[in-house]
Amino acid sequence: MISTRRGVLVGAGAALLSACHRAGSKVIGVIPKATSHLFFLSVHAGVEQASRDLHVQVLWNGPQNETDYARQIEIVDAMVTQQVSAIAISATDEEALVAPL
Numbered sequence: 001m002i003s004t005r006r007g008v009l010v011g012a013g014a015a016l017l018s019a020c021h022r023a024g025s026k027v028i029g030v031i032p033k034a035t036s037h038l039f040f041l042s043v044h045a046g047v048e049q050a051s052r053d054l055h056v057q058v059l060w061n062g063p064q065n066e067t068d069y070a071r072q073i074e075i076v077d078a079m080v081t082q083q084v085s086a087i088a089i090s091a092t093d094e095e096a097l098v099a100p101l
Contacts, residue, residue: 025056026085031075032062033090040090059084069093076100 030047032040044060051058059079063071069092077100079087091097 027057027059027082029059029061029079029082029084029087031072031079031087031089032060033072033092034064034066034068035060035062036064037066063092066092069096073097073100 028051030044032043034040035044040062047058047060059082061075061079063069063075072089072092073096076087076089076097080100087101089097089101
């Protein structure tokens, strides 16, 4: 299950980044559920590699733990203010993030 989920997330991130490469230089915000979780550390490594391969800029930022949805909302708001081209997010609380997104 974890292997499948990881593959889906990495694939989705690569697809997002490759689409941005075709459209020119873009800034992609990537917000994981938690920056300290081993799974998201491996996703981060994959996103960084894809950003180098595709020559796009990635802003990686997320809460320290998976339950801090308030921090995740702050990060979404900051990325919207920065006018990133796209946001990829693994929501900590889907309902709480509806309004910010």
